[in-house]
Amino acid sequence: MKKLFFTIVIIFTLFATSESKEIVDLLGRKVKVTDNVERLVAIGPGALRLVIYLSGLEKVVGVERVEKGGFVPYGRPYTLAIREKVKHLPLIGEGGPGKLPDFEAIISVRPDVIFAIGFEGHILDMIQEKTRIPVVGLHYGALGELKESKFYDSLKLVASLLKKENRLKEIEEFLKRTEAYFFQRTKSQKERPRAYAGGIGFRGQHGITSTEAGFLPFKLANVKNVADEVAKDGHLFIEKERLLVWNPDYIFVDVNGLSIFEKEFLETPTLFMNLKAFKEGRVYTILPYNYYNTNVELAISDAYFVAKVVYPDQFKDVNIDEESARVIRFFVGESVYPEIKKNFGRYGRLVVEKGKINIVE
DSSP states (O other): OHHHHHHHHHHHHHHHTOSEEEEEOTTSOEEEEESSOOOEEEESTTHHHHHHHTTOGGGBOOBOGGGGTOSOGGGOHHHHHHTTTTTTSOBOOOOSTTOOOOHHHHHHTOOSEEEEOSOOHHHHHHHHHHHOSOEEEOOOOOOSSTTSSHHHHHHHHHHHHHTOHHHHHHHHHHHHHHHHHHHHHHTTOSSOOEEEEESOOSSSOOOTTEEEETOHHHHHTTOEEGGGGTOSSEEEEOOHHHHHHHOOSEEEEEGGGHHHHHHHHHHSHHHHHTSHHHHTTOEEEEOOSBSSSBOHHHHHHHHHHHHHHHOTTTTTTOOHHHHHHHHHHHHHSSOOHHHHHHHTOOOEEEEEETTEEEEEO
16 A cells, blocks of 8 residues: 555656646756645755755755754754744655655655755755656855856755745845955955964864864855865865964864864864964864854854954954844744854854863853
8 A cells, every 4th residue: 555655646646747848957957846846855065055045955855864953953054944834734755965865755755856965966856766756966165256166056046946046136135245345344465474274174074183174154254275286166175283383373273173173272282382373372262163064144143253353443343142143033933043153153263271182252
């Protein structure tokens, strides 16, 4: 009986989506998708985040367990914003990097399309074959430039399929204003301080050696990223000793990797205390850049904090709590910043007291 039910559902889905158009997804795959997407599911790291950015939650008919609060949700503003709203939705799998969804569960909720991130093309083809539902591959890519990235191309593709062009226009204008704001306030800066971002998440938590070339917060804040000497963009792991060579003016540590960094510091305190940034008290925290893929809203929020730290005169009027709340609310619909600050981590300066690292305002 169960097998017959799923066969009927597949037949219904095929007939219900006869009006279709062919698109090319971010993996270069040609996919036929209904011209009127009313039901969707999103699988893999950050796929649902793009739907939330575009205010498309009303079309979501099932979610992975991680989107209901699975593993600590405080590093993902979009999950905090929707968790009460998705409680009633059926589960379509556990979620997580590389984990396949529950095919029968997906079929049972009858989506018009499956948005997916974190899977290779042949896996997406297999999912599509198993479910008989179009699977559109998306990608965040490197976020060195907001509007010249796979992230932005993915956002445009999702917007076109969900008919969310007006919301996409709002995001475009927001990003344009944000870039212009930072440019105007920092364009007269003749010398750009050199900075390093450590503890960046990458398929999990990491310590100080985990960094990002083409780091968006530094680019927006017009700060020189020492990691750009190694690569143009993308995630990097470096040797601790390279920090001694770079000896940056400022160091920013992602709070997601702060507990690991604290252990690293206690193991080799001399190495870190020989760095200019530690000697001069210029080591700070930032909010999670990558947490189940990139939090674009937190990357922008981080840029405000970085700019205020590095260029205090130009940004003395900026209230970090207010700006963070505003940016997060724009992208995910609710200001969950106070909850993130309380339960996950906050902006501040790192100081060493009695062999322990603390955050001070």
